[in-house]
Amino acid sequence: MIYLFLLILTIAILLLIADKFLKTSENELVTKINDILPQTQCGQCDYPGCKPYAEAVANGEAEINKCQPGGERVIKELAELLGREVLDPAKEKKTPQVVVIDEDKCIGCTKCIQVCPPDCIIGAVKKMHTVVEKDCTGCELCIEVCPVDCIDIVQLKQSFKYKKVKVNID
Amino acid sequence: MLKKLLKQNIKTKGLQIKPGLKAASLDIAQISDINSLVYPLEDAKLNTYIPTVSIGDKVKKGQVIAEAENAHGLKILAALDGVIETIDEVKAPLPQKITPALIIKPDNKKYWFDDVFFNIDVKLDEYPKEMIFEKIVQANIQGLGGGLFLSAKKILGSNIEHIVLNAVECEPILNCDEAVLYNYLAEVLAGGIFLKNAAKAKTITIVLKENKKDLINHISHFVKNNEQFNGINLATVPDLYPSGAEKEILKHVFNTKLTSAQHATDHGFLMQNVMTCVSIFRAVTCDLPQLERVFSVFGKNIESPTNLVAPIGVTVEDILAFLKIDSNKVDSIRIGGLMMGEDIVKGTSRKHSALLKSSNGIILNTYEDKEVSECINCGECVKACPVDLVPNKMFKAAQADDFNSSYLKNLSECMNCNLCNYVCPSNIDLVGMFKYAKQQKAMIQEEQKRAEYINNLTQKKIERTKFEKQEKERIKQERKLARQKRLEEKQKKEQETNETTA
Incomplete structure (x- = not known):
């Protein structure tokens, strides 16, 4: 009887210790979610960036289907991580695109430079701005803030994609 | 005991495929009339090419007409003098899709192949290593076995010890490599010696199928009787498909197992198709670029299958016209081998369908429309897979x-040999699915890489804006302090002046 009691006591202590040291902290969950997100920082999920959205998801404030650039892959992985249900994407996934500044119209207000998440617009006050196409994620954040409406979206050429083979199942 | 077991394990897997078609004769005929040449601006590996000429330009034989956009060093050369007629859309057979293509109208319809033969008096070892390399680069020589790897890049591989000349030709019925060996044996071996000298290798081995007894005798006889070729070895592989694949040969003949990420050059082997060796010989001795190739034409109801030499880009129509085959009676055209080629089915446009650099055969009337049904888990594909994958689960x-999924972990080992498709009783296009999966996997990887890169940029921006804010704050404070100082000084001065006046 006493042995049994001791055994239960030790197990309880061990469990308490384990709970203290092995617990996934809130922070860890946020980084895990953040790692799944595509890091475009586009704000299309109505949060100011990927990390804030990750925090919201971790706290259970946001649905997992709001990341537009991530598409189905992100939803699936988030569902797996959090044990939630797989949802349909809230918005449709866009085809790859970049933005281009009409350099003749640009007045050099630097407003777009300030909002660009990956910092891919170069220019200075009252000097022409231009987009580094290689780094542009096509998040469209710069379009709204431009006072002279000189930023256009350009669709990128899509390379050939193999189709999924279908087997008719009756 | 263990060693014995391991050795047994390393045996080449594969199947003997006997489709019951007549093989081509071993003479090589030359195509005579050429109406147009077609060069698709995208290849089987999805590299895109950018033309360096425009419509209406006159081009010379051997001139560069397009360069690859991303893969460094790949080029397309015009095979004949002519005019760039148009850039038209073409249904490129590998993979099946529409691509733009440059179309050249040759100035002279009549075509002849400049044969160059090996001269016994020429000492092959006297060609300097640098010159051989330079000429291989200039001639734009790519592996004609189907991989289209640049030969020059292979030579640059470090510590090449063995040159392997691949004449296995495991695709059923095809015999263009055999025909090349019968007609240009000395040139093949000379090309091999050039490769050996350029890569500073020690041995040359020519690999053949073990059932081609006559050819083996012919080669061993020739090697014995010619002093310059004395050291060349012969090796054989079993008559199975796909025993001619690079990795299968290394496994069977040299007991070397490669992982999917490794190339033969990583293990000191330089493997080259025999036809490529002829190209190398022609390039080094006569400065001829790689413009032509030999290929087999055969199929159902074809009475006289032939091996042909023709410039790359020649249209199927021209080939059929030369062989006096009525184009209307040809139902399907398969470009490439029976196993790995792709069909242009009856009913689809054959306009501008042409011979690609990698096509070793033009096969007629072999397409069958098969009904696809569900997988019944029979496991035939697992038995057949030469690289020990589990196609049905994959x-x-x-x-x-x-x-x-763990089943797709070793997906890159799959070499699209199509054996699983061949044995599948439900006629499922497994390889088509694997091509899709490979591309998707690569895309996901790329996406993750890019996410990391963009994240890095974003973090930097956040740091930068923070720093800017701090700096601004600091400058503001400094100015404030300075202003206060100035004010105090002013007040002091005023006080002083007040005192003095008082």
Whole structure:
């Protein structure tokens, strides 16, 4: 009887210790979610960036289907991580695109430079701005803030994609 | 005991495929009339090419007409003098899709092949290593076995010890390599010696199928009787498909197993198709670029299958016209081998369908429309797979888009040999699914890489804006302090002046 009691006591202590040291902290969950997100920082999920959205998801404030650039892959992985249900994407996934500044119209207000998440617009006050196409994620954040409406979206050429083979199942 | 077991394990797997078609004769005929040449601006590996000429330009034989956009060093050369007629859309057979293509109208319809033969008096070892390399680069020589790897890049591989000349030709019925060996044996071996000298290798081995007894005798006889070729070895592989694949040969003949990420050059082997060796010989001795190739034409109801030499880009129409085959009676055209080629089915446009650099055969009337049904888990594909994968499970994982599945972990080992498709009783296009899965997997990887890169940029921006804010704050404070100082000084001065006046 006493042995049994001791055994239960030790197990309880061990469990308490384990709970203290092995617990996934809130922070860890946020980084895990953040790692799944595509890091475009586009704000299309109505949060100011990927990390804030990750925090919201971790706290259970946001649905997992709001990341537009991530598409189905992100939803699936988030569902797996959090044990939630797989949802349909809230918005449709866009085809790859970049933005281009009409350099003749640009007045050099630097407003777009300030909002660009990956910092891919170069220019200075009252000097022409231009987009580094290689780094542009096509998040469209710069379009709204431009006072002279000189930023256009350009669709990128899509390379050939193999189709999924279908087997008719009756 | 263990060693014995291991050795048994390393045996080449594969199947003997006997489709019951007549093989081509071993003479090589030359195509005579050429109406147009077609060069698709995208290849089987999805490299895109950018033309360096425009419509209406006159081009010379051997002139560069397009360069690859991303893969450094790949080029397309015009095979004949002529005019760039148009850039038209073409149904490129590998993979099946529409691509733009440059179309050249040759100035002179009549075509002849400049044969160059090996001269016994020429000492092959006297050609300097640098010159051989330079000429291989200039001639734009790519592996004609189907891989289209640049030969020059292979030579640059470090510590090449063995040159392997691949004449296995495991695709059923095809015999263009055999024809090349009968007609240009000395040139093949000379090309091999050039490769050996350029890569500073020690041995040359020519690999053949073990059932081609006559050819083996012919080669061993020739090697014995010619002093310059004395050291060349002969090796054989069993008459199975796909025993001619690079990795299968290394496994069977040299007991070397490669992983999917490794190339033969990583293990000191430089493998080259025999036809490529002829190209190298022609390039080094006569400065001729690689513009032509030999290929087999055969098929159902074809009475006289032939091996042909023709410029790359020649249209199927011209080939059929030369062989006096009525184009209307040809139902399907397969470009490439029976196993790995792709069909242009009856009913689809054959306009501008042409011979690609990698096509070793033009096969007529072999397409059958098969009914596809569900997988019954019979396991035939697992038995057949030469690289020990589990195609049926892999197919299901890919179907569910589960690319993290352990079944798809070794997907890159799959070499698209099509054996699983061949044995599948339900006629499922497993390889088509694997091509899709490979691309998706690569895309996901790329996406992750880019996410990391963009994240890095974003973090930097956040740091930068923070720093800017701090700096601004600091400058503001400094100015404030300075202003206060100035004010105090002013007040002091005023006080002083007040005192003095008082």
